Amino acid sequence: MASKLLRAVILGPPGSGKGTVCQRIAENFGLQHLSSGHFLRENIKANTGFPRTLVQAEALDKICDLDLVITLNIPFETLKDRLSRRWIHPPSGRVYNLDFNPPHVHGIDDITGEPLVQQEDDKPEAVAARLRQYKDVAKPVIELYKSRGVLHQFSGTETNKIWPYVYTLFSNKIAPIQSKEAY
Numbered sequence: 001m002a003s004k005l006l007r008a009v010i011l012g013p014p015g016s017g018k019g020t021v022c023q024r025i026a027e028n029f030g031l032q033h034l035s036s037g038h039f040l041r042e043n044i045k046a047n048t049g050f051p052r053t054l055v056q057a058e059a060l061d062k063i064c065d066l067d068l069v070i071t072l073n074i075p076f077e078t079l080k081d082r083l084s085r086r087w088i089h090p091p092s093g094r095v096y097n098l099d100f101n102p103p104h105v106h107g108i109d110d111i112t113g114e115p116l117v118q119q120e121d122d123k124p125e126a127v128a129a130r131l132r133q134y135k136d137v138a139k140p141v142i143e144l145y146k147s148r149g150v151l152h153q154f155s156g157t158e159t160n161k162i163w164p165y166v167y168t169l170f171s172n173k174i175a176p177i178q179s180k181e182a183y
Helices: 018-029 037-043 052-061 076-086 123-145 158-171
Strands: 008-011 066-071 086-089 094-097 151-155
Touching: 008 018, 008 123, 018 066, 018 158, 037 123, 052 123, 066 123, 066 158, 076 123, 123 151, 151 158
Parallel strands: 008 066, 066 151
Antiparallel strands: 086 094
């Protein structure tokens, strides 16, 4: 039996919960999560960084047609708080938040026991600039997908409250393999 292919993009500013939503989509619908952030960080290390811009969206068009695009709209203050409390495990990309997803031991990855780091651009003084930059760059990308009728916008301050709506949207496109009640 052939499996269904669903091509979706999740857009949102830094700290909006894209990674969490993507992980839940992958687990609930049996889809593969390809993180542009992960690819971007790898490309930066190799000095071949790829920006998240209208040019990137147009390049993606040449590769495939998207079935749906989700944008996560999170208030500025919520993003600022999330980012300034975010710590990561660089080798795996696992993300912790000191308020709602803290590591078992402060500063230590739960799985490997290796140290966590706060990225320079997650430090409070860099957050406002990152959010302004995202807004400027993302606006034409969002407008492009809106004009094509594939854009779905979800707003809120908590991923757990946005998730049921995302789950329902995906359920209308592809059969879930796991119930949303798992979250």
